[in-house]
Amino acid sequence: MTRPAAPAPARRAAGRAASDLRGAGRLAVDAVLGLTDLVENLHHNILRVPAPLGAVSEQPTSGLTGLVYRSIRGVTRLAGGTLDALLGQLQRLLDTPEALPSSAQREALVAALNGVLGDHLAASGNPLATPMTLRHEGRALPLAPAALAAALPQARPRVLLLLHGLCMHPGQWQRNGFDLGKTLAAQADATLLHLHYNSGLHVSENGRALADRLHALQQAWPLPLQDIVVVAHSMGGLLVRSALHQATARGDDWPRRVRGIAFLGTPHHGAPLERGGHWIDRLLGASPYTAAFARLGRLRSAGITDLRHGSLLEADWAGTDRFAHGRDTRAVVPLPAGVDCLALAGALTRPDAALSSKLVGDGLVPVDSALGRHAQRLRCLDFEPDRQCVLSGVGHLELMGHAEVQACLQRWLTALTAPAAPAAPAAQAPA
Secondary structure, three states: OOOOOOOHHHHHHHHHHHHHHHHHHHHHHHHHHHHHHHHHHHHHHHHHOOOOOOOOOOOOOOHHHHHHHHHHHHHHHHHHHHHHHHHHHHHHHHOOOOOOOOOHHHHHHHHHHHHHHHHHHHHOOOOOOOOOEEEEOOEEOOOOHHHHHHHOOOOOOEEEEEEOOOOOOHHHHEEOOEEHHHHHHHHHOOEEEEEEOOOOOOHHHHHHHHHHHHHHHHHHOOOOOOEEEEEEEOHHHHHHHHHHHHHHHOOOOHHHHEEEEEEEOOOOOOOHHHHHHHHHHHHHOOOOOOHHHHHHHOOOOHHHHHOOOOOOOHHHOOOOOOOOOOOOOOOOOOOOOOOEEEEEEEEOOOOOOHHHHHHHOOOOOOHHHHOOOOOOHHHOOOOOHHHEEEEEOOOOHHHHOOHHHHHHHHHHHHHHHOOOOOOOOOOOOOO
16 A cells, blocks of 8 residues: 655655754764874874974875874775765655755754854755755745746835844844844835855855845846845844845946945944954964864854954955965955945943953943944944944944834934925026
8 A cells, every 4th residue: 555645845855854854864974084184193293202383294194003093094985975975865755845945943953053164065066055045934046037927926125134143044033923034124115135154154245145145136027126225233244245235346236226234233343252262273273282272163154253353255365375475464344335324333331331342242242343443534434423322231233123223214214204394495587
């Protein structure tokens, strides 16, 4: 007797689970290989009996010891390849669509994993790597004209685009039962879109991909696209600045549609935590006995290391060792011309306290960095005085839905989207 086929939602859920298992299996193999390299390097340096601050060797072990380590790697790759092939067949049998919405718990876990290891996931072809998509109501949008019109029958001439930050996903804009995006979209009479992306990739790479998608979106929008308004949290602010700079340089038309950008806790000039990680790398690498452990710190993604100074462009990191590059040599990228830019910063201590401005800020991003201030005048971002706001007692994640943030954004949107006042009639010359 033939068993009845499983319902489509069950098949999709099973297929998603098979894809996740396949990705996790590849990651586990990568972890074992990486740990084997670390142990072998540590073993080799100890056998050399160097001075505590002597030269570090990256050479593998030799002889019988080297054979043991090579055998471990060979068996791991064989087992991993077999497991990957089996899970790949299972995934194909279950026919999983890529755009299937998934649980909030899975989204949060995969988003965090992409933030920390996203460049490795993408480079290794891991199924857990997040592809960049523009989303509406949780589903990825097709960027072909007919398909987009079918997906958005109520499209408006204005788009409100929300960009999440490092290790996050679009669903996290909904906080404590409140959806900031829907509230603002209703006020602005705009179609709400979210960007979903792999935050572990370089900001410049994601910026170029966002520029490509917004170019395609403009071409495919069901009616003439008049305005784009962006609300960006944390790394998302760096992403939109990078996208605008690259798109303008290549002559795209969509940047002229960008009416305003609100930056919520964006590390325009970097974040202290990544700079601290850079110094830990240097300390661990100073001794042959600890150098192997410095590799653990070097696992962090390209997206994270871009947060050391707030790098936006490929020229900021190309041709350098991103873990050893300590000085701020970024190209100067000003705020986009003709765009109304708002900067919101959180401050867990008093906004006028020196420690808050230079280090604490919202817990991750200092106030000065969020407001675009820099010791070098050339690097300062020229936010208008009435377009800067410091919110006391508001942490980094709270910026995505705090009541004060909502009120500030609504006032900004009201001014941004108000119809222009008619020009005053010319004065009549006396008879």
